[in-house]
Amino acid sequence: MEFSSRARQRHVRLAGDRREQYPHSLQFYLEPPTESISLVEFESFAIDRLRLLKVVENLGVSYVRSSDAYKTKLVAELRKLKFPYKALAEDDYEARRKDHISHFILRLAYCQSEDLRRWFLQQEMDLFRYRFNELTENLMQKFLEHVNLSFEAIGEDLKNQLANELSASTPGFTLTKVKEQMYYKVGLADAVDLFRARRVFIKDGFAYVPFKEIDVIVLNNYRTKLSKALALTARSLPSIQSDERLQPLLNHLSHSYVGPDYSVQKNTGKISLEQIDALSVKSFPLCMRQLHRALRESHHLRHGGRMQYGLFLKGIGLTLEQALEFWKKEFIRGKVDADKFDKGYAYSIRHNYGKEGKRTDYTPYSCMKIIMSNPPSQGDYHGCPFRHSDPELLKQKLQSYKIPPSGIAQVLELVKGMHYQLACQKYFELTHDIDDIGFSLNHPNQYFTESQKLLNGGREPKREFSNSGNFQQKNNSQESINSSSTPTSSNEKADTELEGLEAYFTED
Numbered sequence: 001m002e003f004s005s006r007a008r009q010r011h012v013r014l015a016g017d018r019r020e021q022y023p024h025s026l027q028f029y030l031e032p033p034t035e036s037i038s039l040v041e042f043e044s045f046a047i048d049r050l051r052l053l054k055v056v057e058n059l060g061v062s063y064v065r066s067s068d069a070y071k072t073k074l075v076a077e078l079r080k081l082k083f084p085y086k087a088l089a090e091d092d093y094e095a096r097r098k099d100h101i102s103h104f105i106l107r108l109a110y111c112q113s114e115d116l117r118r119w120f121l122q123q124e125m126d127l128f129r130y131r132f133n134e135l136t137e138n139l140m141q142k143f144l145e146h147v148n149l150s151f152e153a154i155g156e157d158l159k160n161q162l163a164n165e166l167s168a169s170t171p172g173f174t175l176t177k178v179k180e181q182m183y184y185k186v187g188l189a190d191a192v193d194l195f196r197a198r199r200v201f202i203k204d205g206f207a208y209v210p211f212k213e214i215d216v217i218v219l220n221n222y223r224t225k226l227s228k229a230l231a232l233t234a235r236s237l238p239s240i241q242s243d244e245r246l247q248p249l250l251n252h253l254s255h256s257y258v259g260p261d262y263s264v265q266k267n268t269g270k271i272s273l274e275q276i277d278a279l280s281v282k283s284f285p286l287c288m289r290q291l292h293r294a295l296r297e298s299h300h301l302r303h304g305g306r307m308q309y310g311l312f313l314k315g316i317g318l319t320l321e322q323a324l325e326f327w328k329k330e331f332i333r334g335k336v337d338a339d340k341f342d343k344g345y346a347y348s349i350r351h352n353y354g355k356e357g358k359r360t361d362y363t364p365y366s367c368m369k370i371i372m373s374n375p376p377s378q379g380d381y382h383g384c385p386f387r388h389s390d391p392e393l394l395k396q397k398l399q400s401y402k403i404p405p406s407g408i409a410q411v412l413e414l415v416k417g418m419h420y421q422l423a424c425q426k427y428f429e430l431t432h433d434i435d436d437i438g439f440s441l442n443h444p445n446q447y448f449t450e451s452q453k454l455l456n457g458g459r460e461p462k463r464e465f466s467n468s469g470n471f472q473q474k475n476n477s478q479e480s481i482n483s484s485s486t487p488t489s490s491n492e493k494a495d496t497e498l499e500g501l502e503a504y505f506t507e508d
Helices: 005-016 039-062 068-080 085-089 093-109 114-133 137-146 156-161 163-169 175-180 188-196 211-235 237-241 246-254 273-282 286-298 303-316 320-331 338-352 367-372 391-400 405-416 420-432 444-455 494-498 501-506
Strands: 183-187 201-203 206-210
Touching: 039 068, 039 093, 039 114, 039 246, 093 114, 093 211, 093 246, 114 211, 137 211, 156 163, 156 175, 163 175, 163 201, 163 206, 183 188, 183 211, 188 206, 188 211, 206 211, 211 237, 237 246, 273 286, 273 320, 273 444, 286 303, 286 444, 303 320, 303 338, 303 444, 320 338, 367 420, 391 405, 405 420, 420 444
Parallel strands: none
Antiparallel strands: 183 206, 201 206
């Protein structure tokens, strides 16, 4: 439903009377929103939150979450985004409404498979942890009461009596610090993680938890509730899938790319066919380098490979005429004669350029689309090598490209943690001899563009690179699928938020 200007103003005033809906800046998202919103607002809210979660994801695997570097970087990234987190803390109704609605929209989009649920749960948990820890002690206490987690604080007499045990059982706590800290008596079932990590004192079936560790209890509670909610939402999907307005939007969001539009060819005609072999070695991401090599060796690619590689080449600047010449020359070196190429394959190339069929100017595939859809089968070369290759074969491929053993180990560790785009970012650093990529990778064409900037002097490379790098990978890899890294900052035009929608809905 669309609102006119007057109707929208009335809606805001009425909403202002319902501020008691959101008494706190944080919530467990237990009650779904019941108001009507337009499809435009539906998608806008969802994309803004998706950008936020992808920022959280990228920083969560690149930095230690409790570190100052993590917090500083996250604060800087939040400033670039449209999501109004300052306003959330300032009792702003519209900001809290957006937070509430956008969470439930993405819950619908990301409940559709186990991988999607795992990803959504991990990012929402990390976001909640950061927001909870930013609260003052007074606001934390009010939130705990609001969500019925008001644990019993132990008295000073009992704390003094147990001071030695509390100090010995709580890492980093001296007797002085124990006396300064408020402790809570919590049921052991609620403090299992702290007990396993030997971070709390246990007595008579209760854990004595310092206030600074209470976030673990809150997060466990939130995880349990959100995990159950995602499972319940997944069961209700059949009724949602029958809505022809919502289902395409939800499918798009779960495979969404929120960066620049690489269907706009800024370099059209600037790349010659003779340059492609050299560029494939220097500036192609591993997925496209693999496809180019397979094409040169077998003089053929199946449909999935032709679509993925053909649209990438279109995005880096090949004109329709160049594309036809490139593919024809290669195919006729194999088992396809010129007549068969003209009658069969040439049509699909013109189709990709919007010159046939529905005249859709197709968009080059994003990392998300490559990772999440159409996995390769035997004899295929498309897909993401970090996602779809056997680790041993990936290791051999990286060795053949002269990647140092320490670099290969870092890449394989990221792959093991299902952080495929971060593995690609590490590959970029290793092949360009830099210590920090300086951007977040979302798209193969972005990889090419950034590589060319670097190689052509558009940006000075850092030379402090060492084989170990400076990547702060944590020992316990998260169980999250890396569907994308940090999205682009707010200097992108607003209209790129809906990038790729038309192409996504019309692709074969």
